[in-house]
Amino acid sequence: MSAGMVRLSPASLHRSLQEPVLGSIGFLNEVMSRHPDAISFAPGAPHPAFLDDLDTGHCTDRFLDHLVERGRTRRQARRLLVEYGPSRGIINELVSHALRRDQDIAVTPESVVITVGAQEAMLLVLRALFRSASEQVLAVANPCFVGITGAAHMLDIPLLPVSETRDGIDVEALEAACRNARRSGRHLRACYVAADFSNPGGGRMALECRHRLLELAEREDFLVLEDNAYGFTAAGGDELPPLKALDGGRRVVHIGTFAKVCFPGARVGYVVADQQVGDGSRLLADDLAALKTMVTVNTSPLSQAVIGGMLIEHGGSLRELSRHKSQLYRRNLDRLLTALDFHLPDGRAAGIHWNRPEGGFFVRLHLPVPADDDLLEKSAAKYGVLWTPMAPFYLDGSGDRQLRLSCSYLDPEQIDTGMRRLAAFLQKEIIR
Template identity: 50%
Template sequence: MTFLNEVTLRYPDAISFAPGRPYDGFFDTEQIFGYLRGYLDHEEAQGSSPERIRTLMYQYGPVAGQIRDIVADWLRVDEDIDVPPESVVVTVGAQEAMLLVLRALVGGPEDAILVASPCFMGITGAARLLDIPVTPVPEGPDGFRREALEAVIEQERARGRRPRAFYVIPDHSNPSGTTMGLRDRTELLELAARHDLLIVEDSPYRLVSPGPPLPTLKSLDRARRVVHIGSFAKTVFPGARLGFVVADQPVVDDAGRRTLLADELAKIKSMVTVNTPSLSQAVVAGALLAARGRLSELNAKAAVHYDDALRHTLQELEARLPADRRAALGVRWNEPSGGFFLGVRVPFRADNAALVRSAEEFGVIWTPMSYFYPGGELGGDLGGRHGDGPEGGSEGGSEGGGVRELRLSISYVTPSEITEGTARLARFIEAASAPS
């Protein structure tokens, strides 16, 4: 992210398909005060005294969160996830939730964490901070593959390691944009039960995508195999930095007492952030209350906006690089059903040097997909020029995963920027694909 920020600052006139942030045209500053007032009124209606409300807002709050009941009600109404509030931990963004879950699940070097590859760099970054190695499970063109996961599980066990959990974004994943089908979801849950594996489900893009979503893995979970991570950054208030984790798995603590995994996460959180800021919780809770637990309805307009942006991007790419030209160049891309991202396969090294050339000479910024492959990050700095490194092999060869792929984000570009940006991108791809 530091490198991408440097590129963006150096080339301010370039159109950027890099940020995965939500479009802020749907947010109104006055809503903050309305949501806050709504939460305070709710607390008063529930019988809280002025002194208690003051304490709720000004003091350190419960480590696991003070709005767990409101989050649990929303999950029940909007996501068909029926869990007690005690199984919810409200976190400082989904990123903290990942850190807590990894720290709780890994007890020693024999424990293995598996991740869909390519995957969100937040999970690999958290694992790196904790000195936890991750084992990639390669996706296919359509995302999750059961046979790939089973092969990696067997491989890890043959090495004397115990696979503890598999991290995946089932809906419109970051970075690839793929969505796991219903059959694959049920097969994954069956596989998890058979192999005594937990599934860490990350779910940030469901409610900003069009149409009825597929059921979450957690809503299908009957054996408490799924730890569900969510975020309100894409749906309610990015700057509030509010996420949550549902961890209703029974565990036995160090004292031999039966408790929930959520309680163990809260113990770790008490040593990390102590508690999640009360103001952030209050504003998000006010939004959930105002929506009567239907964030899907609150975000309906945003979902249409992002869908329009995605379809517009695909249409413009098709116009600039039609099928016969793509075939001649060796270019292809996927067509996600929602979310913020899509992947583009190119015949050249889409590394940092290529990105600098793209920004400097063609005025368009994207994200190298290699950053999202565990162990596949490519080096380079802003001094790099024209991607003159060795061509090497194909994906999965000596170059590492994703070296000939780039990620486009459609969430923070306007229609006119999409039109001009895809034209610039097509010109860059043509130039970078030409024989040297």
């Protein structure tokens, strides 16, 4: 090193950089790169078949036509897509219409902010809501999506893990957590949940639990941050109302993404924040849009145009847009559960068992031994199958004997082959 060259001490950098989950993600990516022929149950990504025939140019033209029909000249419409554009977004009306039509979420376009994926929505909401780390805490279901916990760590927001039941977050435990927080001089400011087929737990909140959560939020004066990334995978006729559709008191901040129902490369999400601020002259959405000008300025208008065109192509309906995708994902989930039953009939006797989610991308497998990096390396190198350790998703040190299987990115034949390999791995390395 040259004389005088700066060497940064890790202790001088923000503590979020030391979070174990960052190392876990890096290690998983490294294993995948070293074993490209392994079948991977790790990615929670949309199936690549939906991207093969994607015509982004056609979708953009459909959105341009829509703008012209609404009174803009063709030149004005094109300029809207190549300039910075409003921080709030340019497809807000389409999104609010789709939410009203398909999910009974009655919000105005002014209540919607279009974000760079759901991840930016989470970051903006947390930054706006949490004034003091010494006085306010964020409750999260345990296990929890690392995107929200990572954002909280970046902002130095204290986290409070709350266990899950088969029917969703444990409302009684959450109520006790509120009392404990008060005794320590803190207030539970918000609670993050994914009511439908959460990542990574795969659980679904029962209707009664949804009502009880909202009643508790009213009683204890906290907000509910609802992540609705996987709700579209519910079977037709088996949908439950999102928390936001049940939200008579505007307690719910609703976060969504087009990564799963359209395509992830667009990086387009949204947040519904219709809570009034101060004297009611502005909404929380206004404050989020103001914060966004200091983070990403705006969400790519070209990306928004593609998503808007896809919505228009499907009659302005999120349900129609996602219909074929949801069918494929339910097929894959059924295939994975069937393969687990077939290949591991004696698993429970050996201490191996799994949950049976009704939708979403993920299944949790419980082992009698730690599902750590060494076990993952052996699984990849000797048996050609990859999975995701669950420990990084837990905040209380538990979950080290669980792994996550994702079925979204694979074809049925790959699921079958992968399960044969996984069963051989479990039989030889664990059961015997």
